[in-house]
Amino acid sequence: MRRIIVMVALLCAFVAGAAETPSIPAETKEQPFDKAQGEKDARMKWFREARFGLFIHWGVYSVPAGEWKDKKDYGEWFLEQTKMPVSEYKKFAKEFNPVKFDAKEWVRIAKDAGMKYIVITSKHHDGFGMFRSDMTDWCIKSTPFQRDPLKELADACKDAGIKFCFYHSIMDWHHPDWGQLRKWNDLAKGEPNMDRYTEYMKGQLKELLTRYGPIGIVWFDGEWEKPWTHERGVDLYNYCRSLQPDTIVNNRVGKGRAGMSGMDKDKGVGDYGTPEQEIPPTGFGAGVDWESCMTMNGHWGYNKYDQKWKSTETLVRNLIDCASKGGNYLLNVGPTSEGLIPSPSIERLAEMGKWMKVNGESIYGTQASPFVKTPWGRCTRKAINSRKTKIYLHVYNWPADGKLVIPGLKNKVKRASLLADGKALKVKAEDSSISITVPSEMPDKIATVIVLDVKGEPRVVVNNP
Ligand code: H79
Numbered sequence: 020m021r022r023i024i025v026m027v028a029l030l031c032a033f034v035a036g037a038a039e040t041p042s043i044p045a046e047t048k049e050q051p052f053d054k055a056q057g058e059k060d061a062r063m064k065w066f067r068e069a070r071f072g073l074f075i076h077w078g079v080y081s082v083p084a085g086e087w088k089d090k091k092d093y094g095e096w097f098l099e100q101t102k103m104p105v106s107e108y109k110k111f112a113k114e115f116n117p118v119k120f121d122a123k124e125w126v127r128i129a130k131d132a133g134m135k136y137i138v139i140t141s142k143h144h145d146g147f148g149m150f151r152s153d154m155t156d157w158c159i160k161s162t163p164f165q166r167d168p169l170k171e172l173a174d175a176c177k178d179a180g181i182k183f184c185f186y187h188s189i190m191d192w193h194h195p196d197w198g199q200l201r202k203w204n205d206l207a208k209g210e211p212n213m214d215r216y217t218e219y220m221k222g223q224l225k226e227l228l229t230r231y232g233p234i235g236i237v238w239f240d241g242e243w244e245k246p247w248t249h250e251r252g253v254d255l256y257n258y259c260r261s262l263q264p265d266t267i268v269n270n271r272v273g274k275g276r277a278g279m280s281g282m283d284k285d286k287g288v289g290d291y292g293t294p295e296q297e298i299p300p301t302g303f304g305a306g307v308d309w310e311s312c313m314t315m316n317g318h319w320g321y322n323k324y325d326q327k328w329k330s331t332e333t334l335v336r337n338l339i340d341c342a343s344k345g346g347n348y349l350l351n352v353g354p355t356s357e358g359l360i361p362s363p364s365i366e367r368l369a370e371m372g373k374w375m376k377v378n379g380e381s382i383y384g385t386q387a388s389p390f391v392k393t394p395w396g397r398c399t400r401k402a403i404n405s406r407k408t409k410i411y412l413h414v415y416n417w418p419a420d421g422k423l424v425i426p427g428l429k430n431k432v433k434r435a436s437l438l439a440d441g442k443a444l445k446v447k448a449e450d451s452s453i454s455i456t457v458p459s460e461m462p463d464k465i466a467t468v469i470v471l472d473v474k475g476e477p478r479v480v481v482n483n484p
Contacts, residue, residue, distance in 0.1 A: 085322030120358025133375030146193030182235030190241030198246025
């Protein structure tokens with residue numbers, strides 16, 4: 020069923036003609052009530068409303084901070100890329116002592132940015148556990164730090180009303196039983212055994228899903244190597260939900276992911292699609308959940324040389340772009356080995372928060388744009404009740420003549436206003452378009468949001484120019 024939905028959605032996306040089209044209309048077909056779908060809708064509710072989350076890539080790779088010998092471009096893939104013997108890599112754990120880590124402060128930074136959930140690496144591909152695990156010493160217990168950062172974050176999230184989630188790598192370069200054993204894993208003896216490995220991973224997941232309170236999402240990754248199979252994915256999905264029935268599991272638990280575009284091509288498992296470092300050219304229609312994860316510079320894990328930061332304008336517009344297509348934006352930070360989020364990240368998150376404080380209503384709990392094309396920017400919408408819809412126009416290109424034209428909208432517009440100050444704007448219905456008189460200066464250079472109050476469901480002429 021899911022496979023069919025995704026295929027149809029992809030076909031629609033293809034027909035709609037990728038690059039310029041911000042979204043395809045969300046089709047709502049009358050269907051008999053489906054119990055499994057109803058259960059999923061209830062479980063996904065917070066995720067669909069949240070729209071914005073913080074990704075945190077933190078591990079012992081933050082000690083070398085991206086540099087080794089004559090290269091300065093490493094991140095969380097340090098171990099695989101340098102091919103350092105695992106026995107040598109272990110020294111970074113001994114040097115990992117993030118005494119400046121302050122869970123409450125990290126959660127405050129996320130919350131003030133307008134984020135509703137935090138996904139942190141409990142274990143990345145190097146296998147190192149950022150929590151106190153009873154299953155292995157290759158975890159925070161072997162560092163001078165000794166504290167449990169995940170526990171501290173889980174508690175701080177609970178206090179702040181933020182959903183706490185973790186990223187857990189399936190691939191493990193350290194564990195001797197991961198089926199694709201690295202030559203430079205000098206500590207591994209004997210033949211790898213995937214059944215044993217799966218038991219180990221389940222043991223850690225049991226710790227994570229029973230000791231840290233309610234977990235919003237289990238965010239798997241590293242599923243693409245051969246030893247991982249569809250059957251193991253199905254089993255792991257069921258295992259996570261047997262421990263916490265309400266938890267959401269991403270599609271990287273299984274083998275269905277179509278590369279970096281992140282949606283299922285076939286044999287999908289998991290609750291939602293995970294585009295990585297890209298935002299899909301169009302949405303996928305109602306009922307297909309997804310979240311684009313992206314870095315703020317060019318790395319996930321901390322790299323002290325990478326100062327190629329995206330602008331606040333780009334970051335806010337990426338968030339809007341995701342929302343306008345019915346998806347979430349999971350924005351990454353890579354903290355240092357001292358336990359600090361880099362200040363350029365903090366500054367940008369604070370600026371995003373300023374925009375969200377004024378305009379958050381146009382993001383949270385919204386649905387994809389009803390328009391095929393919006394040349395002036397992006398659009399989201401929210402059904403207020405069966406008779407009322409709010410349409411949010413996110414304007415990037417301010418009209419030079421002071422008239423913003425919305426072609427193809429058939430509904431009667433009861434009111435148009437600036438979201439920032441609620442001031443009414445003059446609306447004129449023309450033949451097949453609506454024209455709004457706007458201030459001559461663009462009030463918010465990042466994106467100015469105009470709200471249209473319309474009667475009923477949005478009705479848009481398809482193929483509007
Ligand atoms: O944790 C961050 C990265 O370390 C991790 N995912 C984000 C969230 C990541 N792993 N790999 N990559 C990023 C890039 C890898 C891409 C490839 Fe493949 C792996 C190319 C071929 C195998 C996955 C499977 C993408 C295409 C096919």
